[in-house]
Amino acid sequence: MRVNRFSIHSFLFCLLLSSMIFSVDDRSGQISFEGRSYPLYPETMVMPPDIPSPYLTNEGLEIMVVITKTGEYAIVPVTVENGESWLIDNKRGKGNQLKVDAKDFPYLAKTGLHSEIELQDTKRITGKSLAEITESGRPGCSSGVGFMAQEEDILSVLKGDNRFVSQMGLTHPELSRPIFHIFNLIRLHEEWERKLDIDLESVDHLLYNGVKICLSGWQSGHGWQDSIFDDEIRGYYQIDLGRELESFEKSYLMESYSHLTEDQRSEMLEKVSQLHIGEMAAFYSMRYGFYEGHTEYRADPIALAFIFRLKSIEEIDKALNGRMYKALTEFFTKNKME
């Protein structure tokens, strides 16, 4: 296979640097799959690599295939793991990606889902009362947009999403993994740009479980968003992603939800296939099973399951008992969840 590189100069530069850089990261600059070797990002290839995406190598390296703006392919190492702090004290590590709040939620730490009983008995999380977390998470408090709608509260949001995730036969770590993959891609992209002091080609799409996901972009502001829990999590990025519905998926939803108005159907299709999220959602979903309430930053678990094809549209709809529209749009209020 012909391996295309940004330019001869940058190739030689990369070649010189790669041994040093990968020794820093304790990674080799290439991986093998079924007897064939492939270079790792930031090197790109003209032809798509014949390798599943995402894929876990025998050495424990998680990779994901991406497509750049110029239509070239790259294999990105995106292993979900604990690392140094993320953008705190000049560190740019991966953060505690595998940490689960086992003190407050032992069941979550062991099974990947919340225990209904533990949630019922919860009056504080990370030492903060539910009231304090809820107040801080409401729009116009610690964040302008908020972490949940005005009518929602933290416990109802945790309960509501836990039910959806459980019904879909998934776990919170399974749903946080693809967000971490994207976060790790962003981190690596920016790390390489810093190291090589060049602008790398933007990543346009991800190949994931057989679907092509559009990564419309990511951007960071000047400051950061603090966490509503008593933890070290901070948010810097706004990430936009989504995918086109395949014709059979669209037909399925159109037929199954013919009783909805056209506006409602459009709203449902939009909500299930497009996400505007921050990297906090990855840490939050893994650590607390929290995807944020119904705000514009919600990492809706139903949309995550659909976009990254963790479940088929039929499986998701069946799990939600044919109430996908309601599941995507209704707020988690105290009255509804008790």
Place this chain on the structure above:
Amino acid sequence: MKNFIGWIIITFYMTMTFLLAFGHENPDQLEVRISHVLHEFWSVKKGSWDLYRETFREIGDPLINPLMKKLAEKNAVPEAGREEEWNQRRVVWALGEIKTEMAVLALISIVRDETLHVWARNEAARALGHTGSEHALDSLIQVLEDKEIDPIVTRGATYGLGFLKAVKAVPMLIESLDDNHTAVRMGIVYALGQIGTDEAVDGLIQSLDDTDGYVRRMSYSYLRTLKPDKNIEFLTLSLRDKDWGVREDAIEDLVKLEDATVDILIQIIEDKKNPARWQAVRILGKIQAEKASLEIVALLKDDDWMIRNEAAVALALINTKGIIAPLIGLLSGIDKKSCESAAWILGEIRSQDAVEPLLKLLEKDDYSVIAAMALAKIGSMEAEIPLIHKLVTVDVQNRRAVAWALSKLASEYSVRPLAQALKDADREVRFWAAEGLKKIGTPEALEALMEEKKSHGEKLSFEKSNR
């Protein structure tokens, strides 16, 4: 001889150097020096401007004309790509360091010059504040009066007046508190805070009605510093502010005051119309105010879930003997919400006195979940048999709570019922049963686990890790 000649040469050289450096310069020499200094100054970044401070002050007025001519030039060092703006700011900085009356006049002309960049004009206004000049003061008041001027420049003027501690400007500052621009109002609050006279304090009190949270936050901060005798009054007032940031600041500071605030906070929580009740309970919990414990117990019946939640958490933190009897009183179950909260607190503080009433509560189906969990947290072995009886109840939440409780108590007596619960239809019940058996760890318990694993032919839910 050689030494003598050498000494003469060294002395001559040193004298000449001294004269060149500090002696009187003729106009040509001065012009050369200014040209040299400005050339150098133009080629350094902002971080190095301070190196020229002494030189500018030493040369003084002769620098002003050449600097004003520089206003039109492009910057030699592009700072963040805004060459023109940074060029003008460079001139303003230099004039601000000269501090003579001529420099003041030059700065005033920059402030009023609409052809210049607003941030350079803003800095000129601020620089005027450091000159201590009466001219500067008057010109800054005029800027404040001029409603047509750019708000960024007005903001600079307010800061300048603050640096000057301009008592004369207070009426105008107060009059301008209705300015449409938040940045200007913040500057006014800064100035009033720096001036600090009684009249300025009145202005700050007036600004507590400002529509912007940041303005109010600054006002509260100055008022508390300027009027230390009214510190707690201002803090409790800011607790009811509609802005989250203002309230959080107040909470943080009230927590630091500890016991000094307890009586006032009790008054707040007892006043049902006071919107700061929730915040007051939160502070009382954080400072573990034993004195307020009975008043907080009363809040467990409140209509607002946030107050009930905060009261429960506060009482668990306060953890004093005095609350046990009233909490046990709430276990009668007349009011479900307060009963549940009371059971939760008694469990959290491991109250042995609560075991008997909790056992009674366990018998009531509507309350058995919370009672079972509280009893397990207390570690009451007396609860084991009643709990085992409940393990076969129809209600799944009850079975989950009982399995959870038995797994915490982990007594050998529970091995058989927990082994039975491994076959429960509910995943969570099976999980807690398995957890209990693992914790008990006797051969019989482990055998039950192995048996279930074999007969089930599939992984038990507890084996599913998050990776």
